[in-house]
Amino acid sequence: MHEYSLVEALLRRVEEEARQRNATAVHGLKVSLGELAGVEPELFRTAYETFREGTLCEKATLEIVRCPAIYVCPSCGKSFARGEVLRCERCARPARMDEKSDALLLESIDMEVP
Numbered sequence: 801m802h803e804y805s806l807v808e809a810l811l812r813r814v815e816e817e818a819r820q821r822n823a824t825a826v827h828g829l830k831v832s833l834g835e836l837a838g839v840e841p842e843l844f845r846t847a848y849e850t851f852r853e854g855t856l857c858e859k860a861t862l863e864i865v866r867c868p869a870i871y872v873c874p875s876c877g878k879s880f881a882r883g884e885v886l887r888c889e890r891c892a893r894p895a896r897m898d899e900k901s902d903a904l905l906l907e908s909i910d911m912e913v914p
């Protein structure tokens with residue numbers, strides 16, 4: 801299950817950030833999860849519950865913000881709804897998928913800094 805390796809990478813990243821700021825505890829994490837990222841939110845959460853033991857995130861809550869797949873025009877920024885033709889009529893350009901649509905991103909870390 802790749803959710804496990806994603807969580808491991810996430811925890812490593814958080815510990816790194818926490819160390820850099822001399823944080824003593826991490827209270828919460830917020831991640832955004834794109835609809836097309838191929839990550840099952842429930843599996844991700846289960847993996848998180850498993851792996852956080854013994855890490856700085858042991859007591860940290862996990863907030864997963866799900867991002868629907870979004871397409872935008874690279875020229876004017878117009879966004880497209882699901883089922884629409886993915887081409888901007890005004891700019892005559894094909895729409896491009898927003899980077900959050902297929903990504904797992906660490907949005908914020910709530911940590912205790914002395």
Ligand SMILES: [Zn+2]
Binds near residue numbers: 873875876891892893
């Ligand atoms: Zn456009």
